[in-house]
Amino acid sequence: MSTADVCAAILWLGVTLYAIFGGADFGAGVWDLLAGRGQRAERVRAQIDRSIGPVWEANHVWLIFVLVVLWTGFPSLFSAIMTTLYIPLALAALGIVLRGSGFAFRHALPGPVQRPATRVFGVASLLTPFFMGTVVGAIASGDVPAAGYGDPTASWTGFLPLVTGALFVAVAAYTAAVFLVRDSGAAGHRELRDYFARRALVIAVIAGIGAAVGVVALRQDARFIYDGLTSWPGIALVVLSGVCGLAALGLLVSGRSRGLRVAAVGAAVSMIWGYFAAAFPYMLPTSLKISAAAGPSATLISVIVVFLAAAALVVPSLILLYVLSQRSALE
Amino acid sequence: MGLVPSIADAGSNLLAARNQMGFTLGFHIVLACFGVAFPAMMLIAEYRGRKRNDEAALRLARNWSKAVAVLFAVGAVSGTVLSFEFGLLWPRFMDRFGDVFGIAFAIEGIFFFLEAIFIAIYIYGWNRLSPRAHMWAAVPIVISGVGGAFSVIAANSWMNQPQGFTLDTAGHVTDVRPFEVLFNPAAGYEFFHMWLAAYMVVGFLVASVYAVGMLRGRRDRYHRLGFIIPFTVAAIATPIQLFVGDTAARAVAHDQPAKFAGFECVYKGGDNQAEHVGGICHDGHVSAAISIPGLDSLLVGFSTGTDVTGLNQIPADRQPPALTMLHTAFDTMVGVGSLLSLLAVWFAIAWYRRRDLPETKWFMRAGALAGVAAVVALESGWIVTEVGRQPWIVNGLMRTSDAVTPAKGIWWVFGVTMLLYLALGTIAVVVLRGLSARWREGDAAEPGPELPYGPPHGDSEASA
């Protein structure tokens, strides 16, 4: 493995963590939007607050991490993506601003404006995962030229990008529902646990259908990725993802929580890494290789050193935060 | 498309992108100051509260931590926007130099993580952690504020004093020396200057809230402490800031002569330069200014015989734009800094003599204005730095006009951003005022840290 490959792996790790943890925070916003009104809706929202309140900002930093590693380690890739996909990226950023401030402000505002703030939080939670999904779909379909300045609209409005966007929303909502099942179960709120479990089941089926449509779209628009996913080693990860997904489904149907999070996260993670395996050694299939996109070696080594330092400092702190918030020590 | 429209396009794009960048940075920096400096004041208040069993100090710490939470959230989203903007507005800059100065941002990422994590632990831990553990949770926040500021400033100062890399004949970066990038000649003074500015801005702003309260007759211990703690911190930072600023100015005169000639309106180089205070810079001379002969040379090199580079020695296409604005911004910063240090001296003398605040209402009135004044100085300083660097995005190496995106519609984005940030800023102020009104009405009725993005008071009903 070259230093460039190591940096790419670090980048992908960041992408994975953001997609799972950051994604779940957005997914929770989707459930907040769909909670409706009334007593139960308020209890649902209270649970969502308890679950994501302490962690959403820390989870959000994974996005910053991804952006920084991208522009430091792979500047030409960063600029190719930014100059082509600036519309969906700007909309994703808008979602981030509205989601974050809507969430931060909704309790702090005087009564009459709380509802609009909650609405903003919910709707914005759809924007970011959707447009991030279109970005990934556009990259997969090869519509981002290595030199940048690709078509600013056609690149991300094809079938594959739109399906990927929808799939991202569904997967985010699914992971969120699974986390919320665990959290409300652990807190002893049976009614809420069942509420989220029912929704997790529905969205799991929707995400499964979305994934199937996605495969068709890949076959049509991103042949290289499709071939990678249907041959070794991509196929192994696809199978693993399917097994995990079915296991999670089984656990949901039988009403058990043990292992549910692992199975659900496993399904999403193996899907993401299946994509990376399929795209390897390309950053932009099939026009920009990892080695060609990478910056000078001293920079790559710095990125690796910073990553190791971050792992040593941040991971224990994050674990501390998660443990404290899960134990309701912080509740 | 002919050449003419494409140039016109790029020109208008450049202006839009510069406005967009400057506006969003100017917004973020105020919140960033709170991220850097507010936790320290919160920690001082908590320490005092626990050490001396001071209930008012503890209440201040608790209330401030809620304000930190609101401000941190807005700071985080506005900072994220900046990260996107680097790519969306200046793709060619990132393409060419991202692998050089990006390292500073990578380091910054670590501090963001630690800050976000420990702020959450601190806020949610008020009633759940032991007093000792809770205070220790604030220490990483304070440290990461400093570290984060250093990393970002390292990136910015590198744009002023680029070094630590090798270019091949085509202008591509071939080799990077990270330490030279991080510790470029401008990093030291810019960092200290910014760090002190953050403590000044937050100290004076927070103090001004309580100054207004005291002017309205609320002279209880809570308000007194709420004024004294942040004001003392800011008052200590202010005189030091003048020294650091003075050092910065000398360094700029030496290393970035075009910028210096710009903000001092030195049209004709040479020795025995006059220092112009105020005034309008146009057509090669300064009018309506108070000009002190020889002082500029004296400040730059401790002798009126010091040679100062003038704009006449710099090619027209390398001169900074908008000289009057630059000069005014610089004088505003220096003027505010000087006035605030007088205020600090006033405070120090009264405290030394009587262990108390100056009695006159005029002191409190000045205190009420000091916060806004510090923000004005902060923004002016950034205008000096950023506009003064023009036409370069990377000083001497890459022009801003060569870095800007050709993408259309930036003016629209700028308009939307203005409206959005205006709303955000207004809401943030309304929320903070609402919080402080509630605190005034009495904390007793308040069930734990329900705000600002904490769990709502619905906990008990949720378990029903």
Ligand code: HDD
């Ligand atoms: C509370 C805010 C504040 C105060 C009172 C001052 N400054 Fe300042 N100044 C800043 C806040 C600031 C800043 C944080 O906004 C800047 C922008 C970039 C930087 O490093 O600090 C700055 C930049 C800046 C620069 C440009 C540096 C560069 O471009 O590399 C100079 C020359 C000075 N300052 C000089 C001074 C002097 C001589 C001051 C008083 C006697 C002074 N500043 C007070």
Ligand code: HEM
């Ligand atoms: C510390 C980190 C900062 C970095 C890395 C940074 C970077 C940049 C970049 C890349 C540009 C666009 C190119 C250019 O005009 O040269 C810019 C412009 C600008 N920035 Fe900064 N900036 C920083 C801090 C700030 C802050 C805190 C302010 C606050 C007001 C600010 C004000 C401006 C303004 C007004 C412009 C437009 C200048 C012009 O085009 O005339 N900057 N900055």
Ligand code: HEM
């Ligand atoms: C002098 C300039 C700057 C200083 C001192 C500064 C400092 C800070 C601080 C202390 C925070 C923590 C959040 C808060 O306290 O509100 C923050 C957030 C952030 N800043 Fe800045 N910043 C500066 C300029 C920039 C620039 C130019 C960028 C562009 C890349 C940037 C990107 C970010 C990001 C992405 C966050 C959010 C991190 C998170 O999610 O916690 N900042 N900044």
